[in-house]
Amino acid sequence: MSTTYLEAIREGLWEEMERDPNVFLLGEDIGAYGGAFKVTAGLFERFGARRVVDTPISEAAIVGAAIGAALMGLRPVAEMQFADFITCGFDQIVNFAAKCRYRWNASVPMVVRAPSGGGVHGGPFHSQNPEMWFVRTPGLKVVAPATAYDAKGLIKSAIRDNDPVLFFEHKALYRRIKEDLPTEEYTVPIGKAKVVREGTDLTIVTYGAMVWVALEAAGTLAEEGASVEVVDLRTLLPLDRETVCESVKKTSKVLLLHEDTRTGGMAGELAASISESVFEYLDGPIVRVSAPDTPVPYSPPLEDAFLPNAEKVVEKARWLFRY
Amino acid sequence: MSTTYLEAIREGLWEEMERDPNVFLLGEDIGAYGGAFKVTAGLFERFGARRVVDTPISEAAIVGAAIGAALMGLRPVAEMQFADFITCGFDQIVNFAAKCRYRWNASVPMVVRAPSGGGVHGGPFHSQNPEMWFVRTPGLKVVAPATAYDAKGLIKSAIRDNDPVLFFEHKALYRRIKEDLPTEEYTVPIGKAKVVREGTDLTIVTYGAMVWVALEAAGTLAEEGASVEVVDLRTLLPLDRETVCESVKKTSKVLLLHEDTRTGGMAGELAASISESVFEYLDGPIVRVSAPDTPVPYSPPLEDAFLPNAEKVVEKARWLFRY
Amino acid sequence: MSAADLAHNCLYYMSLMREVEDRIERKLYRQGKIVGGVYVGRGQEAIPVGTALVAEPGDVLFPSHRDMAVFLIRGVTPGRILAQYMGRAGGVTGGRDANMHMGDLNHNIVSIISALAATVPVAAGAALALRYQGKNGVVFSYFGEGSTSRGDWHEGVNFATVQKLPVVFLCNNNQYAYSTPLSLQMACANVADRGPAYNMPAEIVDGNDVLAVYEATRRAVEYARAGNGPYLLECKTFRMTGHSAHDAAHYVPKDLFEEWGKLDPITRFEARMLAEGWGTQTEIDELRAAVHREVDEGVAWAEQSPYPDPATLLDGVYESS
Amino acid sequence: MSAADLAHNCLYYMSLMREVEDRIERKLYRQGKIVGGVYVGRGQEAIPVGTALVAEPGDVLFPSHRDMAVFLIRGVTPGRILAQYMGRAGGVTGGRDANMHMGDLNHNIVSIISALAATVPVAAGAALALRYQGKNGVVFSYFGEGSTSRGDWHEGVNFATVQKLPVVFLCNNNQYAYSTPLSLQMACANVADRGPAYNMPAEIVDGNDVLAVYEATRRAVEYARAGNGPYLLECKTFRMTGHSAHDAAHYVPKDLFEEWGKLDPITRFEARMLAEGWGTQTEIDELRAAVHREVDEGVAWAEQSPYPDPATLLDGVYESS
């Protein structure tokens, strides 16, 4: 019985709600309607209005209320209808939630789920990848699964985590990927990257929907005789620098890939980290493939040009091999 | 007649308001009171309530109103009382202002002034360096002057710019630095870094208050026989990658320094850029000195430990020279 | 304008909006020619029409996502709008943004962003600018009842009232925000109940009666133009569709659709026209046919408009670029 | 509690707050022992005292920056508070944060962040949790009139009223927000005028009369605890200082200080105590002396508390770290 990425998240929520009566959900249209993407479909029927709370259109209140409930010992999971709207609850996340523990030793075990990413012709406000706003904010954890397995395992870990976790679910993966998941319970640890393909000539470090692009590119490059290792970060903060650096030590070449725009993107942090820690192992520049520095355009030909794809990765990798 | 950094900003505002009747100011307590830091002192008396608008405590409305006025052809300069509160008007900046031109070709010639930075014992909410939230947002320009000369020249350029500009003024510099400014009018171009000290053995790239730390460190290192070049970015977006890379080509060693916390900081973007463009010139790892990944603590001994200083820079530089 | 001319205008723009949106939602979207979200204002046409017909050329309008008639009334052609939905270069945003996320300062229309009510403080700023510039324009700020829950709404309205700015706040209360009914959105019964919080006059009007909306808007605009500050107009109506083209609105009790269907602003107004003698059935039929032709032409125009050139992807992030 | 006991408590906590803050602002700050911002509630003590004395142990309090008595009433010692201001390890946040940015869940007090009104939605969430957990606690959410301009205030109050949560919203309307007078903050005359926007009862009380505040708070808390939803209490008062220790408040008309000085909540209440026979002058003098001693001890305790060890800088960003 194959499970989609979206169903995997729902299963994770469901299991945690069954397991722990302190877990509850809040967000816009998540109740009887089941959420804009139907991630929470069925949960209202199962758990009722007490544990699946429909809210007004108030992202600051959604996040704020989640913080308040978390401070009182509950485990709220807030949904942003689209990750793009997280900017409306921004102060609550980066100033309230992120700093409580450091400032006054108060736990905020809250999860904010945010459907992010492009490739769905959503245009500038339904396609963004806002992860870096949070990766640069100490006190938050940031998760961005690429597979159904990880999506389920990470949402469960996020809910059990005693720190605020931002959970970026990639919209383009919701129904596009399907996997057989274990029938027994499992979790996936926060803070651990995963080598999803082993290789010896080049490391591609990436996350989210781009993992699939990296794997496709790795396949193409394999046909050309290049052995490419793909590291899926899975968690962006805290960052598993070790797994990244170990891979670079092995391959000596690295390509950083993200769907997010270039300047200030995750690739920067990775480049700095790699250059600081394993500089002597590098035998070529650290290269990046990413979206360019523009808003996400709507029209399909523009969006296609905007998004990174396997072709662009392969081309950059070839350049690096020639270097 | 020496001018402080703070006075330089005030002079820049004043001159632009005299020059262009479309320039006006809005913010909390900026009128008769002259602003929390007195940057706008005297402007209300000179230009009146029409052009120096006191607002309610509403950062989203301040930024939003600035956008609306800018769309109508005015040149608003909004003040955040502290840069930390910019998170309350975040959506307006990153989603409204930043994307207008790309989406529908509408100019938003607005400036948001934001007193940022630590070293004033302000604690977690009056000391932050929020620049990277904006540097990763295409459509914005981000400026962070280190000297009175640049502060004045850049605020004038920011006001004349037809794109939204975030102007981070470092609170610790407000009254601490003083310079003789030209009596004739001048501006400083947005998007141009400056080599503020020439050297041949190491490049330190930095901005804001850390320019002074870098210069102090360069002085110490000079005594040890090392010739250090210091690049003051001045503008963080668009980033003057060329000046940075030219310097690295010359020195082959680079230390990236910022007061902002480490992960996701400006150093990452610089490291990626350097590694991509001038990798072959590097003869050592790209190293970083920054604040650690914590909120900004209040208590002086903690804040002192948190902030980068010349000692930490010198130590890191020595390590790099030994490499 | 004579009563008959006004009536003709009202019917024309309501019908044109209806037809453009029907074509978008029921044809082009289903044909896959429109990708992404489609939100229509079916059943609510009296609101953008009754309000925007009051606007002077110097007034600045901030339509929301169910106010298409505002564009039509200001002279944006159906072709450009249809091309917008289809992501074509000839669309209002040239393919950069989707659906109702469009604006054109040549027509004094500012584009919404997706975040609801984000335009409210921006509208206040535009009003500040009009007054600053010594113009006597009024700003029209549109939103749904659900959007009044947002902090930006509050901050924008508060700032506008403190500054006594020339803004009319135009709320379409269609009783749902996506799947969320009024009772889960606010504890008060009417959006107009929020007026006193800002010491702002607030009026409730039948949002399915285009002339009632028109008259109320005139009062509101006159008040604002005279320098008295903002005015809130709550237009009671009903969303006769799902939230968007992919939403079947199972959560809406069926009888509400039936009940409100009887109050369809176009059907109702046609009857009124005949009753008042503002037009004949023949004229109405001709108007309908003309609207059809106009939209046919718009669709043809839009379909021949090319997709934007990917080579332009990087252009226009900044002025110089 | 007898009327005399209540009166004694009121006077004790008002005096203690006054004395702690005087010591902070007029001594320690000027001696350079406190770096960073200092905001006091001089002249407003009746509000935190009259409200917090109503709170049950299970109630959760969200004091703002002029509500120090809330901490004292909940059992946070003057020493810990003074150490907090001085950035010492013994302070409530151990030197991590400054002044009134402190909280302690052992006392059911949640720390504000600096962004005004950000606690309002958080307070709503805490109230949701109390109801969820089947507890019958009430949440006390404090803010100044200026903070009601913030979007978070609106969103939090709206959510709380929609959900009928057990929150009392306690506004100190001291007529200034930093240098900004009420008239530039809101167009309505009273914060209570905002109640109807949320279909929430709103009451105005003399914020310089501790017993009036106490009685009104009892009404509010009873209403909320009974499950009727939020209640807004506007306590009219006046900020008898500058915004912070470095602000001389030149922008406040001098006669306002004089006028309101006559209404000082402590002086007034002492007179009332004598008049009602709730205490004698001797008892009052003794209370004052005891408060002095307590604060002396607190200062001594704080001064002997070490600064935090820089080696702890990185601790506690996350649970595990």
Ligand SMILES: Cc1ncc(C[n+]2csc(CCOP(=O)(O)OP(=O)(O)O)c2C)c(N)n1
């Ligand atoms: C800040 C924000 N949150 C969520 C959404 C998603 N969303 C789009 S329209 C809508 C409902 C809007 O309701 P209302 O304001 O009543 O307008 P209506 O659609 O009924 O005309 C929602 C929740 C959004 N666009 N912006």
Ligand SMILES: Cc1ncc(C[n+]2csc(CCOP(=O)(O)OP(=O)(O)O)c2C)c(N)n1
């Ligand atoms: C979002 C935000 N903007 C600005 C400030 C700066 N600030 C601190 S207190 C204050 C005035 C607060 O006024 P009010 O809410 O009336 O409380 P009061 O100080 O009068 O008790 C301001 C503007 C802030 N803390 N948060």
Ligand SMILES: [Mg+2]
């Ligand atoms: Mg609605």
Ligand SMILES: [Mg+2]
């Ligand atoms: Mg006040």
